Amino acid sequence: MSELSGQTALITGSTSGIGRATALALAARGATVVVTGRHAERGAEVVEKIQADGGTARFVAADLLDPGDVARLARDAGAVDILVNNAGLGSFGPSADITSDQYDAMLHGNLRAVYLLTAALAPKMAERGHGVVINVSSGAGTIGDVNNAVYGATKAAVNSLTRAWSAEYGPSGVRVNSVAPGPVLTSLPYEWIKGYVPLIPLRRVAQPEDVSEVIAFLAGPGAAYVSGAVIPVDGGLTAAEPPKLVG
Template identity: 50%
Template sequence: MSEFAGKTALVTGATAGIGRAVARQLAARGADVVVHGRDAQRGASLVEELGGRARFVAADLSDASQVLRLAAEAGPVDILVNNAGIYDFAPTPATTAADFDRHLAINTRAPFLLVGALVPAMIERGGGVVVNMSSTSATMAAPVGAVYGASKAALELLTKSWATEFGASGVRVNGVSPGPTRTDGTERMIGDNLDAFAQQINVRGRIGDPDEIADVVVFLAGERSSYINGTVVVAHGGERSLLPV
């Protein structure tokens, strides 16, 4: 497939989970992919899998200077997928100032800096696409994980603001809000109770697959979604919300 032939995509947090699925799908559809992560071994493994359509750039997104270095090393990109994120579902009294700052730095500030660094060149070239990975935690209150939800709620507002700021210049900005998805991170967090957890909160009775979320990201990155801008697409299989916000 050649839907993205001649396009370059930067996918943050691409060495595992949803990010890895997104990188695979973009490469399979003809894009050259800049794979971001922190683990060089996993990055090299993915680059090898994707062949000549990928290169790896390591960066710690909690460090603003490394975020800007990532943007510089990525070079001109047509598609920016802000996928990298951290989550700690701790109660507020157990969340330290350092925990708070790290969530905001990685989940909110890093996308902000990457957009600021890369979108001007997209505009100069006539257009581009940004897709931000949010979470249903941004819109559903829970007794734990307030700082994670807040960081993603901020990203959703940035998504809509950027769509307004850059839309007339040819850059579309959208988001994807997944429910619980089967990744190494969610399996470590929830453990053997993952399927039971999914049955409890999801009307479909199962947890999502990374490729199901990547399908939505790739759709938003392509021309088939050319009239979609400033939207956050929810992909949670019918998640039950007790406290919508």
């Protein structure tokens, strides 16, 4: 028996990046995986990879900016034991340059969708007496990240939801945690994030698997007593003292 056998995992944004790596990691541990995103072609690639590796997966298309689609996804996914709220989006730049539409997209994609999906699925986990919710936050939710104010605010709010839901659903056997990655090599070009390397104590950016392995641990029995935590997965970036400008 693999450690997640018999459990169904829904991972948002699992057509690429951290979500894709998480889908592969949870499937490898025996979970039946529901892959979701907007792009069916990329979803099919992830499902085929999981099946080729001997796992079980299916794709459900959904646009998380649409509350109706979020509700349909919650219905189509069926009984979910492990929910990974991973999908996210960001518009970066000076605060005065962020448009109202960009603001709305970040709030709706990074916060409202997480809220609506969890509110639809966590009570059912609570009724069954077990379940795990893992929110993919960001170091930007903890530190003051220049040119990243709105995105950081959505991730700080997600960390707040994590603590509130841990308190709300914990008595019914549902654990809720966040992981807070630093820079991860996914859809952004390396050129955009390589400037962080000298600031990261481990002196490299993350690969998606650096994050997905922590998510897989949080989903499994080894993390049975972990709830309400925001776990940095950032090579020490947010723990480190900033570089000194003068001696």
